[in-house]
Amino acid sequence: MAYMGATRLQLSYQIARVLPMSDTTQQQYEQFKQRFGADGTLMVIGWQDNRWYDLPVYQHWYDMTEQVRQLPGVKDVLSSTRIYTLERLDTGWQVCPLLNHRPRSQAEVDSLRDRTLALPFYQGLLYNPKTKATLMAISFDEKSLNSRQRIAMVETIRQHGQAFSQATGIPLHYSGLPSIRTEVMKKVSGEMKRFLGLAAAVTGLIVGLLFRSMRVVALSMTVVGMGVCVSVGTLALLGYEITLLTGLLPPLLLVVGVPNCVFLVNKYHEELASHGQQRRALEVMVRQIGLSSLLANVTTAIGFGVFYFTNSRLLMEFGVVAAICVMAVYAICLVMVPVLLSYLPLPATHSLATVQEGPWQQLLTRIAGWVSSRRGLIYGSIALITLVSALGMLRIRVEGYIVDDLPKNDPVYTDLRFFEQQFKGALPLELTIDTGQPNGVFAGTAQSLYKIRALERIMDDYPEFSKPRSLVDAVRFAYQTYRGGDSRYYVLPPALELQKMVGTTPLNTRQSTLAQSLVDSSRQIARVSYQMADVGSIRLRQVLAHVQPRLDSLFSGTDMRVSLTGHSLVFLKSNDYLMGNLYESLLIAILLIALVGMILFRSIPIILLSKLPCLIPLVVTAGLMGYTDIAFKPSTILIFSIAFGLASDGTVYYLTSYRRWLQAGLEPQEAVTKAIYETGPSLIYTALILAGGFSVFALSSFGGTAALGVLVASTILMACLTNLILLPALLLNLKRYRV
Numbered sequence: 001m002a003y004m005g006a007t008r009l010q011l012s013y014q015i016a017r018v019l020p021m022s023d024t025t026q027q028q029y030e031q032f033k034q035r036f037g038a039d040g041t042l043m044v045i046g047w048q049d050n051r052w053y054d055l056p057v058y059q060h061w062y063d064m065t066e067q068v069r070q071l072p073g074v075k076d077v078l079s080s081t082r083i084y085t086l087e088r089l090d091t092g093w094q095v096c097p098l099l100n101h102r103p104r105s106q107a108e109v110d111s112l113r114d115r116t117l118a119l120p121f122y123q124g125l126l127y128n129p130k131t132k133a134t135l136m137a138i139s140f141d142e143k144s145l146n147s148r149q150r151i152a153m154v155e156t157i158r159q160h161g162q163a164f165s166q167a168t169g170i171p172l173h174y175s176g177l178p179s180i181r182t183e184v185m186k187k188v189s190g191e192m193k194r195f196l197g198l199a200a201a202v203t204g205l206i207v208g209l210l211f212r213s214m215r216v217v218a219l220s221m222t223v224v225g226m227g228v229c230v231s232v233g234t235l236a237l238l239g240y241e242i243t244l245l246t247g248l249l250p251p252l253l254l255v256v257g258v259p260n261c262v263f264l265v266n267k268y269h270e271e272l273a274s275h276g277q278q279r280r281a282l283e284v285m286v287r288q289i290g291l292s293s294l295l296a297n298v299t300t301a302i303g304f305g306v307f308y309f310t311n312s313r314l315l316m317e318f319g320v321v322a323a324i325c326v327m328a329v330y331a332i333c334l335v336m337v338p339v340l341l342s343y344l345p346l347p348a349t350h351s352l353a354t355v356q357e358g359p360w361q362q363l364l365t366r367i368a369g370w371v372s373s374r375r376g377l378i379y380g381s382i383a384l385i386t387l388v389s390a391l392g393m394l395r396i397r398v399e400g401y402i403v404d405d406l407p408k409n410d411p412v413y414t415d416l417r418f419f420e421q422q423f424k425g426a427l428p429l430e431l432t433i434d435t436g437q438p439n440g441v442f443a444g445t446a447q448s449l450y451k452i453r454a455l456e457r458i459m460d461d462y463p464e465f466s467k468p469r470s471l472v473d474a475v476r477f478a479y480q481t482y483r484g485g486d487s488r489y490y491v492l493p494p495a496l497e498l499q500k501m502v503g504t505t506p507l508n509t510r511q512s513t514l515a516q517s518l519v520d521s522s523r524q525i526a527r528v529s530y531q532m533a534d535v536g537s538i539r540l541r542q543v544l545a546h547v548q549p550r551l552d553s554l555f556s557g558t559d560m561r562v563s564l565t566g567h568s569l570v571f572l573k574s575n576d577y578l579m580g581n582l583y584e585s586l587l588i589a590i591l592l593i594a595l596v597g598m599i600l601f602r603s604i605p606i607i608l609l610s611k612l613p614c615l616i617p618l619v620v621t622a623g624l625m626g627y628t629d630i631a632f633k634p635s636t637i638l639i640f641s642i643a644f645g646l647a648s649d650g651t652v653y654y655l656t657s658y659r660r661w662l663q664a665g666l667e668p669q670e671a672v673t674k675a676i677y678e679t680g681p682s683l684i685y686t687a688l689i690l691a692g693g694f695s696v697f698a699l700s701s702f703g704g705t706a707a708l709g710v711l712v713a714s715t716i717l718m719a720c721l722t723n724l725i726l727l728p729a730l731l732l733n734l735k736r737y738r739v
Helices: 002-008 024-036 055-069 106-117 149-168 177-211 214-237 246-275 278-310 313-343 349-356 359-373 375-393 411-423 447-460 471-482 495-504 513-518 537-555 567-601 604-610 612-627 634-663 668-699 703-733
Strands: 042-048 074-078 084-089 092-097 133-140 173-175 427-434 525-532 561-565
Touching: 002 214, 024 427, 024 525, 024 561, 024 567, 042 149, 042 177, 042 411, 055 074, 055 106, 055 133, 055 149, 084 471, 133 149, 133 411, 149 173, 149 177, 173 177, 173 411, 177 214, 177 246, 177 411, 177 668, 214 246, 214 313, 246 278, 246 313, 246 634, 246 668, 278 313, 278 567, 278 634, 359 375, 359 668, 359 703, 375 612, 375 703, 427 447, 427 567, 447 471, 447 525, 447 537, 471 495, 471 525, 513 525, 537 561, 537 567, 561 567, 567 604, 567 612, 567 634, 604 612, 604 703, 612 634, 612 703, 634 668, 634 703, 668 703
Parallel strands: none
Antiparallel strands: 042 133, 042 173, 074 133, 084 092, 427 525, 427 561
16 A cells, blocks of 8 residues: 555646536536636736836846746746737738847837837736736646646746846746645645654654553554555545645544554553453453444544535545545554554553553542532533633634635745735636627627626726736727727727727637637637636625626626636635535534444433533534634634544543443443543543644644644544543433443
8 A cells, every 4th residue: 555655646736626516606617618728727927126127137037938938838928028919911910929039228128118018908917017017927738737747837937937036136926826736735745744754753752651661652653654554555546636635644544543552552551450461451452442442433434434425526535535544544453453462572560550540540530529529510611611612603704715724924825915916816717708699799789899898897896806808808909009009099999990890800710819718619608807816705705796796787688698707716616615514514424423322322312412522522613713713714624524523432432431331230320430440541642642643733834734733632632521521420410321
């Protein structure tokens, strides 16, 4: 499995699809890509400086533009040194570059500046004359963009950019989805390796401090390391790739797998302290811990596996592999821990004493006393904590940003903000206008062009959107040329002139590259492209809710229909979809885990009430999110199903022990106390190990991953308290029911 993972596993180079193919938003987006190609293939490089038309700077910018244009996988490049204009000939129109050689003098550059600024078509797209900011727009071949080649392309472009900055002293800013995706995937790859090492170090350290035995540390790390190999091998065998979520699996499984070893070794030490016979201790360890550990791992696997029911490819892959590997780690631990222990010499007597005596014993004695005589105080305290947390839960925001998982000082974030300030953003939003008939865009009096212009005026009311790129702008550009190049004529001409001019321009041909990018092959559907700021899902939802009725009203009474699509809209719908599936997956997890408990314990009242120690920690976690202003978003939605599965482990271990003592003939009061002493050390140990292991994710540069680590760690510690204090108290109040 390690070989499979090392030789076949690779990073995902495509945008992770969250929405299922049955979703109408996803279907519209797929239809758009079939007609016009992917909308996320544009990378932008920008800078701001008063020297933007000084000869040395302009020459270096020209050199960089030409170098980037010649790279494999690059379709085209636009910049202030590579722009096009239209020329009217006796036989028709001709598209030609404004500049076809490297400028040699400042006078030549000044002339180019004047000619460029006289073309309103490029204002707001390639330059901002007020701030002296300019950009280079690089479009990629979609096949190269969604392959390993993308990283090399983006890195090479950045190297050319560094050479430009060194020569001119002007810092460059990089953005657009290709650049953002490349930088994020590089971080994912680096963090997977780093967190795997950190998780191993932290969990190993905690195990060593708790057991005071390097043998136990080596045994645990060896066994769980096998499970990590299985996780990467499973990803490779199933044909999955490393995404932001699947990249968490190796360190996550390492952390989740160690408690299996802890429970087994703790029982082994307990039996050795009792009678000192290794073979008998191993047999009892496997017999007693094997079943409870199986049930605990089943609950954990369910917590992951419920993501399969979301119909989201991103979550399904993560959930399926995690569920399979959790059970694989359990099987490896159950087989390998006894085998390895059988070859090791018996531990020293003082090592056994650390588990059964000392401060842990004193703490468990106090807990047993509270459970026996202070149940009212326990219920009141837990109720107060739950109430305060529930109030905090009401403060949670449901909001996501495309790059909000990155810290505010990260170059990806700061560069995106540069383009938002100078060019109103770098994230794509697309509008399509279906005229309802072939050639409808140019038919008749070209009414559709006037409607598109009215649409653009509506969109101009919203500062979140950049200047559009549409057929209307291309026609206005042509009309300006038609009237001699005066920028006053950068307008839609009157109907008669428009009809005559459109019929003769290169826009009305299927062979025109510009026409192919703005109109579909049947010339029935026109496209209006915007770049927009990363305003967050709340603001984007508000804007679209306000825009859509105005657009519908504009086209009412006609055969034309307008639709919004593009990556930004898919991102918004993905947030809403994940939120809906949070409740669904959590409910499925609760039902499945309760069903497992009913099959084993066959006592509905006890099983139902035993869910409280698992659910209350989730309420506390949600309260922490509300009070600390951690929003619900794709990266934090995972927390609850995962945490519920892990919190249920302690419940299963305790109930299994409680049932065993009842079957041995003890009364409920004695069985509750015995179960506290038997499972208490292991529950505390595993809570500390899991909390410590998940806490390493707090070091992530992705805010959602960092929040996941901190919040899951908090949930596990709270679940340890509820399983050791609240659950025994509930069992005593339900002592007439038997498990």
